Amino acid sequence: MNREATLSIDTGTVERLMPLLRFADRTRRALQYPLLGIAGLFALWYWGGWAIANNEDTMAFASFAPGPTLAAFWDIVSSGAVWSPIESSLYRVGWGLGYAIAIGVPLGVMIGYFLTLKQVTHVPFQFLRMISPLAWMPIAVLAFATWDAAIIFLIAIAAVWPITYATAHGVQRIDPMWLKVGNNLGANPYHTLRYIVMPAIAQDVFAGIRLAVGVAWIVLVPAEYLGVTSGLGYAINDARDTLEYDKLAAFVLVIGIIGYMLDAICVRLIKRSSYHAEG
Amino acid sequence: MGAAISIDYITHHYPGQEEPTLKDIEVNVAPGETVALIGQSGCGKSTLLHMLAGLLIPSDGCVRINGHQVIKPSPRWNMMFQKPSLYPWMTVRKNASLGLIFQGRKRDMRERIDQLLETVGLTDKAEVNVQSLSGGQQQRVALARSLATDPELLLLDEPFSALDAFTRVALQDEVTRLARERGISVVFVTHDIEEAVAMADRVLVMGSNPGTITAELRIDIDHPRDRNSQPFVDRKAELMGYFGATRTPAADPEPAGSEPPSPEAESEIQAADPAATESRARVRAA
Ligand SMILES: Nc1ncnc2c1ncn2[C@@H]1O[C@H](COP(=O)(O)OP(=O)(O)O)[C@@H](O)[C@H]1O
Ligand SMILES: [Mg+2]
Numbered sequence: 001m002n003r004e005a006t007l008s009i010d011t012g013t014v015e016r017l018m019p020l021l022r023f024a025d026r027t028r029r030a031l032q033y034p035l036l037g038i039a040g041l042f043a044l045w046y047w048g049g050w051a052i053a054n055n056e057d058t059m060a061f062a063s064f065a066p067g068p069t070l071a072a073f074w075d076i077v078s079s080g081a082v083w084s085p086i087e088s089s090l091y092r093v094g095w096g097l098g099y100a101i102a103i104g105v106p107l108g109v110m111i112g113y114f115l116t117l118k119q120v121t122h123v124p125f126q127f128l129r130m131i132s133p134l135a136w137m138p139i140a141v142l143a144f145a146t147w148d149a150a151i152i153f154l155i156a157i158a159a160v161w162p163i164t165y166a167t168a169h170g171v172q173r174i175d176p177m178w179l180k181v182g183n184n185l186g187a188n189p190y191h192t193l194r195y196i197v198m199p200a201i202a203q204d205v206f207a208g209i210r211l212a213v214g215v216a217w218i219v220l221v222p223a224e225y226l227g228v229t230s231g232l233g234y235a236i237n238d239a240r241d242t243l244e245y246d247k248l249a250a251f252v253l254v255i256g257i258i259g260y261m262l263d264a265i266c267v268r269l270i271k272r273s274s275y276h277a278e279g
Numbered sequence: 280m281g282a283a284i285s286i287d288y289i290t291h292h293y294p295g296q297e298e299p300t301l302k303d304i305e306v307n308v309a310p311g312e313t314v315a316l317i318g319q320s321g322c323g324k325s326t327l328l329h330m331l332a333g334l335l336i337p338s339d340g341c342v343r344i345n346g347h348q349v350i351k352p353s354p355r356w357n358m359m360f361q362k363p364s365l366y367p368w369m370t371v372r373k374n375a376s377l378g379l380i381f382q383g384r385k386r387d388m389r390e391r392i393d394q395l396l397e398t399v400g401l402t403d404k405a406e407v408n409v410q411s412l413s414g415g416q417q418q419r420v421a422l423a424r425s426l427a428t429d430p431e432l433l434l435l436d437e438p439f440s441a442l443d444a445f446t447r448v449a450l451q452d453e454v455t456r457l458a459r460e461r462g463i464s465v466v467f468v469t470h471d472i473e474e475a476v477a478m479a480d481r482v483l484v485m486g487s488n489p490g491t492i493t494a495e496l497r498i499d500i501d502h503p504r505d506r507n508s509q510p511f512v513d514r515k516a517e518l519m520g521y522f523g524a525t526r527t528p529a530a531d532p533e534p535a536g537s538e539p540p541s542p543e544a545e546s547e548i549q550a551a552d553p554a555a556t557e558s559r560a561r562v563r564a565a
Contacts, residue, residue: 177364184332185378185428186354195377199368275368277410 042066063246072246073253082254088230090258092148092223093216096155100212104160105205108167109197118168125161133158133219137226147227151220158219159212166208170201202273210266217259232258281310281464282344282356282431284331289340290489291326300326301337302489310431313458313465315479317472317518323490324468328434331466332358344432354378356432361441363421365409371396371420372405378428395423398457415446422454426461433458435467439474451477452503459502476514477504484521494521 049065052058063069076082111118133154140150174197182196224233232255239248284307291301301323308314316324329335330342333352342349344356357378365374372392379388396402399419404412409420418438425433435454439447455478458465469475475482476498484494496518500510 175364177360177362178366180334181360181364182377182381184334184352184354184358185424186352186381187377188381191381195380196366199366277367277408 061245064249068246069249069253072244073250076247076250076254082251085230085232085235085251086254086258088228088234089220089224089232092151092231093155093213093220095152096216096220097159097209097212099152099156100159100163100216101209103156104163104208104212105167107160108164108205108208109171109193109201111164112168112171112201125164129161134222137223141227151223151228154223155216155219159216162211162215163205163208166204166211167201170204171197173204174200199275203270203275206266206270206273210263210270213262213266214259217255217262221255280431281312281462282308283310283346284308284432284464284466285343286327286331287340287343289327289330289337289342291323291330291335291337291339299338299489302491304340304490304492306483306492308464308466311459311462311464313455313467313478313480315475315482316466316468316485317470317475317482318485318490319487320470322485322487324485325436326490328358328436328466328468331432332356332434334358354382354428355430356434357425357428357430358434358436359418359421359425359438361437363414363417365417365420365424367408367410369409370406371401371409371412374409374420375423375427377424382428384428392423392427395427398426399423399453413446415442415450418442418446418450419453422450422457426457429461430463432464432466435465437468437470440470447474448477448506454478455502472515472518473506476500476511476518477506482518484518496521 045066049062049067052064053062063072111121136154136157137150140153141147144150144153178196178200179192182192187195220231221233221236224231225237228234232251235251236248236255239245239251286304286306289301289304290299292299304327306314316327318324326335330337331344331349333342333349333356336350349356366377369377375392375395376388379385379391393402393405396405399422401416401419401423404416409417412420421438433454438454439450442450451474454465457463465478467478479498482496482498483492484496485491486493496514498514500508500514504511
């Protein structure tokens with residue numbers, strides 16, 4: 001009798017808590033491995049900081065450790081000093097990527113569509129692709145009136161290749177029957193592009209843009225070491241010159257976080273542009 | 280109204296080929312008529328159909344539809360293929376609407392497509408993605424897409440051969456009914472003798488190397504056709520006979536007669552008995 005009563009109360013409570021428990025369980029499953037990875041990175045960082053601090057030769061750089069870095073990170077965020085370099089850097093990356101997309105997508109469509117063009121461009125493009133964008137720096141500085149324009153050029157020239165080749169790859173994978181059917185239904189070239197080619201290659205294009213964002217973000221920092229007086233690269237260089245290693249590390253942290261966020265946005269776009277049915 | 284087709288002495292060489300793929304093909308199709316092309320794999324049936332669609336230009340001779348020479352594709356004559364080739368990023372409705380969108384006929388498009396989807400039995404699927412449909416339903420969407428632009432001529436290249444026997448029979452009857460209702464001319468390619476007898480007013484038997492029309496059979500059975508009726512069975516047997524007669528002795532080492540069909544013949548005259556194919560397919564799936 002008594003036992004039954006307890007049981008019924010228990011099941012009632014459990015039932016009411018069930019959605020909450022399920023939610024907690026799902027969250028735990030979704031986060032446990034990423035959190036493990038983050039914890040690992042922090043442990044490594046902590047250990048590195050400790051090793052630096054305990055070595056006489058490197059002691060001066062002890063503020064690379066997590067403690068001072070996070071304090072400096074809090075400083076630049078709360079004082080608002082972090083926003084202006086972020087803005088400058090995103091401005092350059094945005095324009096650089098914009099040009100890369102505006103050139104890379106049409107170029108990729110043509111290379112994917114015309115086999116001859118692919119063969120003609122193969123050697124020159126692979127050649128150009130393998131030259132570090134930073135090698136263009138002196139030429140870019142001569143060719144462009146402003147530092148900003150030079151940096152945007154460097155980013156664009158680095159980002160254009162992944163976009164071009166991912167687009168071309170997408171075009172080559174288009175089912176020829178789709179074009180034949182479109183043709184048969186009376187599609188003009190604009191229709192073919194708008195209703196058939198673009199939706200078919202959207203996912204490949206965004207995959208290319210994701211790679212391009214990675215490359216652009218990597219090129220940005222060294223490009224900003226030179227000449228300009230704004231941006232994240234400049235902030236790092238500046239912190240080094242004034243020996244503020246905690247601030248330097250804090251900016252490294254900022255670069256990593258923003259890079260991660262840009263990549264996450266691209267992943268979302270890739271998913272959204274996929275036409276494959278879920279599951 | 281259905282298109283009148285005249286195929287005028289077509290001979291075709293693919294680039295770099297010595298022997299013509301098609302030679303001296305001459306056929307007329309009356310408005311509203313349904314014509315089947317049947318023949319061995321590689322005899323040039325698809326090639327001929329592509330020419331009717333304007334997707335391929337013959338090296339000699341020409342195709343005229345309603346007196347005009349066919350030089351490019353047009354939504355007025357529509358081709359359907361073995362694969363439905365729907366656009367997987369679109370809904371059923373969008374896929375079916377595409378011909379109208381390309382023609383800029385967007386007025387009343389919704390109502391037209393609603394009617395068409397009802398005709399092919401897909402009303403409740405209008406807004407779902409085509410990837411969630413079965414093969415037969417996908418081919419129905421392709422049919423709706425082809426009919427949306429009010430074509431005068433429907434060209435079908437083995438459109439039902441990838442479907443299971445039940446769906447195939449249902450679609451054969453459906454296409455025949457729709458084409459007759461709308462007076463559309465139909466030219467279709469098939470490997471399936473029963474399909475030819477079920478749908479066609481006239482069957483053209485093609486031989487290969489080079490592709491020519493070797494025999495012609497008129498099927499004057501009233502619609503809807505009962506597949507078990509004596510005339511139907513007779514026509515099937517007759518067509519089978521024509522088909523055997525087109526095989527060259529060199530390709531058939533056994534003297535013609537009581538021998539069982541060679542494996543080659545069996546695969547060519549595929550699914551003459553759909554039930555047998557069906558059961559074979561099931562055995563493989565099991
Ligand atoms: N694009 C092409 N280029 C060269 N030869 C082709 C091409 N398409 C088909 N052929 C040849 O033409 C012949 C007829 O092909 P096809 O019309 O597809 O036959 P079927 O549809 O009757 O099976 C075949 O021998 C094939 O090899
Ligand atoms: Mg064929």
